[in-house]
Amino acid sequence: MPQSGKHVTLKDLAAHAGVSRSTVSLVLQESPLVARHTRERVMAAARALGYVYNRGAATLRSARTATIGVVVHDIANPFFGAMVAGIDETLQNADYVSLLASTGDSPARQERLVTRLREQRIDALLLCPAENTPDTLTDTMADWGLPCIEVMRHIGETPRGHYVGADIRTGLARAVAHLIHHGHRRIALLTGTGYSSADRERMMGYQQAMHEAGLAPDIRTGRNELTRRAGLERTLEIMNEPTPPTALICHNDLMALGALLALARLNITPGAECAVIGIDDSDEAALSEPALCSIATHPHAIGRAAAGLALACLAAPDNDPRRIVLETSLRIRASADHTLHRSRESS
Amino acid sequence: MPQSGKHVTLKDLAAHAGVSRSTVSLVLQESPLVARHTRERVMAAARALGYVYNRGAATLRSARTATIGVVVHDIANPFFGAMVAGIDETLQNADYVSLLASTGDSPARQERLVTRLREQRIDALLLCPAENTPDTLTDTMADWGLPCIEVMRHIGETPRGHYVGADIRTGLARAVAHLIHHGHRRIALLTGTGYSSADRERMMGYQQAMHEAGLAPDIRTGRNELTRRAGLERTLEIMNEPTPPTALICHNDLMALGALLALARLNITPGAECAVIGIDDSDEAALSEPALCSIATHPHAIGRAAAGLALACLAAPDNDPRRIVLETSLRIRASADHTLHRSRESS
DNA sequence: GAACGTATTTGGATCGATCCAAAACGCTCA
DNA sequence: TGAGCGTTTTGGATCGATCCAAATACGTTC
Known part of the structure; x- marks a missing residue:
């Protein structure tokens, strides 16, 4: 166990389990290449030492955090509670997690939150844009290579990127x-x-x-x-x-x-x-x-569709904007x- | 500009601004040691190249992401909308951001979300614990060295860690x-x-x-x-x-x-x-x-108090559990x- | 035991940012 | 002009995890 205040690393696990750092990394990635008894030894070491993965370190070499940002303009609106439940239900099966942020319908605050989420290297963004969001935000997402799905509201006169809404x-x-x-x-x-x-x-x-x-x-x-x-x-x-x-x-x-x-x-x-x-x-x-x-x-279904579209974009990157409009009743x-x-x- | 799909790095900014990587890093940290004209050159390069900071990379050497996790059990409860507004108001002044996650009152889901937030290296956690949360979660937070403030609900019979609630x-x-x-x-x-x-x-x-x-x-x-x-x-x-x-x-x-x-x-x-x-x-x-x-x-005030306590813990780490109980009326x-x-x- | 093919593990380089001691620079004064 | 001092900038090592070619181990066959 490293001294107090320091995180347990792959190096510590490797020493504890008697394998190399690379083997530890493969185990944590659930690679099929690792022998079962080796895997068990490493997992036991992780438990014993209280290891916490460092997603930031991992993103220096691999591209994904398995995290999706959800940015909405009014968290108190019950629509979003239901939508987030749909999002989370869909992401759970893919071992993804959503992180939610509330803009209070301020474009300035929205910009700050979106940037902060990108800095944390979210893989995709589901965005119900604040009112008066400038068109340039769509370009920024594209420059970043960040898949962005606009939900229920879109930026500009018509959505230029992906969009999920209701009829x-x-x-x-x-x-x-x-x-x-x-x-x-x-x-x-x-x-x-x-x-x-x-x-x-x-x-x-x-x-x-x-x-x-x-x-x-x-x-x-x-x-x-x-x-x-x-x-x-x-x-x-x-x-x-x-x-x-x-x-x-x-x-x-x-x-x-x-x-x-x-x-x-x-x-x-x-x-x-x-x-x-x-x-x-x-x-x-x-x-x-x-x-x-x-x-x-149908906010729950909207959430499911938006999360599903995000996962699809991540699975097969292609820049054709998709538009999903669910029926209303x-x-x-x-x-x-x-x-x-x-x-x-x-x- | 690096080829498509690659992020702009300090190295690119340094080349563009004609300074070293270290100088770029100092500028981004708003260090007072850098000359004004140098700072301006670097900031212009960052704008021109569309640079996005990588917080994960930074946490390999410095300890903070300026991000606080907020985990609640029912996002649709209006109490939490007001509480989050109070949290965000307090964090904004410290240039911190909150990321919200909803457990649906499931301890298993809560554990997953808390772990995922820690993997993203949040600096502190505000937690309204799910029902039947095991006592061990408090120990886990302590092992991680992650300041955790329980809010409105606490883990176990009495709060062992920090707590903010109402009377x-x-x-x-x-x-x-x-x-x-x-x-x-x-x-x-x-x-x-x-x-x-x-x-x-x-x-x-x-x-x-x-x-x-x-x-x-x-x-x-x-x-x-x-x-x-x-x-x-x-x-x-x-x-x-x-x-x-x-x-x-x-x-x-x-x-x-x-x-x-x-x-x-x-x-x-x-x-x-x-x-x-x-x-x-x-x-x-x-x-x-x-x-x-x-x-x-007073959920708004609860949020403010909780965020304020988190910032205080981060500013002056000390392990004495603090308890704030706001008056009701x-x-x-x-x-x-x-x-x-x-x-x-x-x- | 040697040869071979497959399975498993390894080690060094890399990723982007920070750290910090050292180097470089600019100014003043003798 | 050179020394001294304070200000500014630098460069190499480090952080934790991934990558991937190479090394090693293992099991089977002759």
Whole structure:
């Protein structure tokens, strides 16, 4: 055992097991070339001496750490909890590990975290980019030779690199059609600043659906806060207008749940007097009172697809950008399952 | 620029800037020994060549990566989002970065993640341990010489290493006193399996408060799931008993919010007919309908304290275990702010 | 026992960054 | 101009692990 404070190295294991450093290295790599009894001797030495592999040292000669960075913009959004579970489930089978970092939706902080992860020599990056992320980040990833999969949000107008997302547009078309079918004509979209790709995608899908139905779009952009509290506050404002919308499609479930809270405060019966639809179909959507109607984006499956794509890129490097867009579905629940009262729509 | 796929190294920067590798290294370390014009030349070379530092290589000679691992058991719990924000805020000023990993409350997965983080040579670990974590983990950290701060949960009966938590016992004493003052005599504690230190702490604090009030404790342990859905389901069961409690203290806000949903489904008026108190005082507590009464544990401050302790350990290594326990406070809100109807207590 | 083929192990160079004693440089003063 | 001193830069060794050609060991056959 080396003196206190020093790490156990291959050299120590080799001396303890009576083999060479190269043999130790082969054992740790689970090489089939090593005899079984030799392998056992080395593993016993590793256990006895409390050896911890040094991935940084290994990356000086081999290229991989078996580590994937996951960078998201709001760790408190339940979408990401589910997505990370999907990522980890997929990586586990490949003996990879994900390391998660939260940008707080700041491009500057994001740059710092991405750089720090690269310095630690992650093998690939799954990135839900902060709003206003500069286009140059895609180039930087390419320069680094770091496989990067943009997830749910992308950098720039269209993704130039790999992308995994959900078919929000079709989901919005279904939501708008559903609301129209239930008698709604004043349907508003409650979204963020309008600058993130997620915002723009929602706005465009919603606008297209409204135009096709011959209705006037009503897009409510606002501050870069997509939380329950923001949904509540903004819905309170909207409902105090002279002619408020009769239906709200919210950026995500958190905002939609906030909107439900606002309606309750205003004694507006959610569903019957004002419909609310969220996006994501979080676990909470089904539990709330009334149950929230939501466009299901399947975050767990998104996570699995993104991690799977990262592993595929690492297994067979090829620079063709891949795009995976999972289907969405409209989960119809009480918050948007009533035919609108006629008096409310006319007034 | 080296050929594609190869990283830019100190050697490349040195050639580009016309200085030695040692000078480049000193510049990157921001050593005051280097002349300003030399420093500028090197930094220009680094920008021009797109240099990325290799922290793994550096740790072969220097000891630090300026990276702290944060391992939690349920990333979807809003407590951790707030705690991580506090951690990151504190680390930013020290030019440290946190890398987060989620154990899903599995000791086996936790062991794997902790090992992987150590292999990446994190400088310290903030750990909210999985339930049933073996005592030996504390010894392993000590053997590794890795400063480890247990947060909110600890390993074993009492923390043997560093610990940061909240004074749950005092919070529970206040909650019980508050409920008694409002006429409640059948007060139940809804908790987890009873095996985690967080469970035990809650059970003991609650029991002590109930004994001191001369009341019979009613502890409801259950499965290892501390979610909104679990709170809802278990409350539905409890409320179907012949003589259900008139007040529920729940393991965390998520469960308490689930309990409120259950009461609403049963047409039991939350607050008036059955009081509900959560633990954590998440952002959602104040927004819910009725607003949730909760023991505030200040996760943001917990995160700040934990990160601060980690930095202090790194700055002045000393093996004396430190213990920081932040004060809690009872945030009184509608879910537990009514005097109990007399008929309900008597029946 | 020698020859041969296969299995297993080895040793020195390499990777990128840091360390630190020595070398080099620039300035001042006699 | 040379010596002395303080500032700045340098070069070779080191760190822990991998690589890969060569060496060694082993088992089988004649």
